Amino acid sequence: MDSGLCLVSGLNHKDVQTRFFGPSWLQMQSHVPMNFIWPKECLVNAHEELQAPLVDLDGFLRGDEEATHRAAELISKACLTHGFFQVINHGVDQRLIGEAYNQMDGFFKLPIDRKLSVRKIPGSMWGYSGAHADRFSSKLPWKETLSFPFHDNNSEPVVTNYFNSTLGKTFEQTGVTFQKYCEAMKGLGMKLMELLAISLDVDRFHYKDLFEDGCSIMRCNYYPSCQQPSLALGTGPHCDPTTLTILHQDQVGGLDVFADKKWQTVRPLPHALVVNIGDTFTALSNGRYKSCLHRAVVNQYKERRSLAFFVCPKEDKVVRPPEDIVRRDGTKQYPDFTWSKLLEFTQKYYRADEDTLQNFTKWLLSSKPQTL
Numbered sequence: 001m002d003s004g005l006c007l008v009s010g011l012n013h014k015d016v017q018t019r020f021f022g023p024s025w026l027q028m029q030s031h032v033p034m035n036f037i038w039p040k041e042c043l044v045n046a047h048e049e050l051q052a053p054l055v056d057l058d059g060f061l062r063g064d065e066e067a068t069h070r071a072a073e074l075i076s077k078a079c080l081t082h083g084f085f086q087v088i089n090h091g092v093d094q095r096l097i098g099e100a101y102n103q104m105d106g107f108f109k110l111p112i113d114r115k116l117s118v119r120k121i122p123g124s125m126w127g128y129s130g131a132h133a134d135r136f137s138s139k140l141p142w143k144e145t146l147s148f149p150f151h152d153n154n155s156e157p158v159v160t161n162y163f164n165s166t167l168g169k170t171f172e173q174t175g176v177t178f179q180k181y182c183e184a185m186k187g188l189g190m191k192l193m194e195l196l197a198i199s200l201d202v203d204r205f206h207y208k209d210l211f212e213d214g215c216s217i218m219r220c221n222y223y224p225s226c227q228q229p230s231l232a233l234g235t236g237p238h239c240d241p242t243t244l245t246i247l248h249q250d251q252v253g254g255l256d257v258f259a260d261k262k263w264q265t266v267r268p269l270p271h272a273l274v275v276n277i278g279d280t281f282t283a284l285s286n287g288r289y290k291s292c293l294h295r296a297v298v299n300q301y302k303e304r305r306s307l308a309f310f311v312c313p314k315e316d317k318v319v320r321p322p323e324d325i326v327r328r329d330g331t332k333q334y335p336d337f338t339w340s341k342l343l344e345f346t347q348k349y350y351r352a353d354e355d356t357l358q359n360f361t362k363w364l365l366s367s368k369p370q371t372l
């Protein structure tokens with residue numbers, strides 16, 4: 001029977017996720033359940049395609065100083081306005097990207113109870129989530145996610161170990177693939193930190209040194225097709241609270257960026273990687289580089305997938321802009337904070353959106369004196 005605009009209530013978190021992501025229950029409804037419907041202001045259509053710079057990294061990666069300067073110029077222009085650009089000739093093997101999608105598909109096609117066996121527990125970032133139905137009760141994102149940590153601070157293959165310890169031997173290859181994928185993302189992330197420093201005219205290795213021992217977040221996004229895509233959102237409007245996001249989207253399309261006062265679509269380019277500035281880098285640039293406001297829309301016909309790698313510093317690292325920039329600007333835009341504090345804010349007190357950084361600043365300054 002058509003459940004109509006049902007409000008799924010009275011079910012516990014596991015039942016809600018089982019209900020939503022059981023045998024395509026969601027798609028069997030002729031109407032999107034009420035708690036998946038977003039406010040009209042979040043649903044304004046994008047009518048244009050974003051003309052974002054395509055930064056060719058080839059020359060920079062080969063050490064060509066002129067090409068490096070050209071790339072830094074393009075990045076600076078993009079980050080001063082909307083915090084978004086795409087990179088090509090990035091050095092990440094296309095076959096590895098393709099294999100990451102294949103392995104991700106193997107997970108999301110599992111029966112719901114198998115996916116829920118690795119569900120995120122409250123307070124942890126790691127594991128499976130269906131629509132974040134265990135965290136939120138309205139504006140539910142039309143997506144399933146699998147998130148896991150990556151760092152290379154010791155010789156342990158942390159991603160391979162994650163998959164072996166949670167999903168077991170049958171997913172060992174998935175863990176090996178994503179171990180390699182995250183290593184490639186980390187390597188590219190460190191090169192991008194150099195370019196960002198050059199573009200801001202600070203010491204080339206300043207940011208890179210901040211992130212070498214960081215613990216980053218890998219997130220696989222799976223967006224089922226949706227019977228009423230004009231009412232739902234795969235991921236609502238937000239700025240990533242993290243530092244730098246390196247994302248690959250499949251060929252379906254659905255990533256929108258808010259630029260020039262309107263939503264604009266990001267055309268999928270199979271050989272490109274999307275790069276967007278997050279809140280933490282806005283603070284690290286003393287407010288110069290804009291944290292990119294973006295969202296993911298869904299469609300009626302085809303599921304969509306994306307691979308998001310969120311570069312983060314070590315949790316206890318103090319986030320503050322280089323002295324050079326503060327001196328040039330004459331004042332510091334944000335209080336010093338640690339990534340663990342901002343992460344805690346987004347996981348316990350505040351759902352990340354376009355205003356996270358300013359609300360975090362208020363929360364931080366209003367709570368007891370910080371012992372960083």
Ligand SMILES: C=C1C[C@]23C[C@H]1CC[C@H]2[C@]1(C)CCC[C@@](C)(C(=O)O)[C@H]1[C@@H]3C(=O)O
Nearest residue numbers: 141235236238239240241242310346351352
């Ligand atoms: C630190 C993080 C929180 C989120 C995952 C990473 C970086 C992006 C954040 C997120 C995707 C922003 C939109 C809201 C959110 C709740 C989501 O839709 O998943 C955010 C993630 C999260 O809190 O799990």
Ligand SMILES: O=C(O)CCC(=O)C(=O)O
Nearest residue numbers: 221235249255296306308
């Ligand atoms: O799927 C996408 O294109 C965007 C996902 C995203 O913004 C996120 O996971 O933070």
Ligand SMILES: [Fe+2]
Nearest residue numbers: 238239240294
């Ligand atoms: Fe995002």
